[in-house]
Amino acid sequence: MSTIHLTTVINSEIHKVFDLARDIDLHQKSTSKTNEKAIAGRTSGMIELNETVTWRAKHLGFYQTHQSKIIEMEKPYRFTDVMLKGRFKSFRHQHLFKKEDQNTIMTDILEFESPFGIIGQLFNYFFLKNYMKKFLLERNKMIKNTAENNRINS
Known part of the structure; x- marks a missing residue:
């Protein structure tokens, strides 16, 4: 199991x-490099508790689908999504928010x-964890820019 912790x-x-x-x-705009599109479930607007979204994106040269569901939500402090269908053996993403002075601390x-036992573990260690971290950093950069400047930077 790999864990990425970003603040x-x-x-x-x-x-x-x-x-x-x-x-x-906004998520689709932040992932334009992978041509990520919501193709089923909630496909626009703000996702809510118990809703699903199916994404289609090109990662590592291949188009893949990933279906996730929001399983926990406490507005405006946290929500959690988990993979229902996709390439991972397991996938859980906690989104945490805390007010600190005039700032919001957003934690992922x-x-x-990954599947495939030891081969999957080696792939996670040598490549996938860094790839996923960069993916999240791009998304977080767009959230930060939009929140602070009321604009979306492409």
């Missing part, structure tokens, strides 16, 4: 950051496991 400080109101983090349209805890 992003955003100079914006907690409700705004929380909503941007679950905005399907992503836990995932």
Whole structure:
């Protein structure tokens, strides 16, 4: 199992950051490099508790689908999504939000496991964990820019 723990400080109101983090349209803009599109379930707007979204994106040269479901939500402090169908053996992403002075501290805890036993573990260690971290950093950069500047940077 691999775990990525990221913290992003955003100079914006907690409700705004929380909503941007679950905005399907903003997510698609932040993942334009992988041509990620919501193709089933919730495909635009803000995802809610017990809703699903199926993503289609080109990762590592191949188009893949990933279906996730929001299994926990406490507005505006946290929500958690888990993979229902996809390439991972397991995938759980916790999104945590905390107000600190005029800032919102946004924390991502992503836990995932690849299939294929030891080969999957080696792939995680040598490549996938860093790839996923960069993917999240791009997404968080767009959330931060949008929240702080009221604009979306492409």
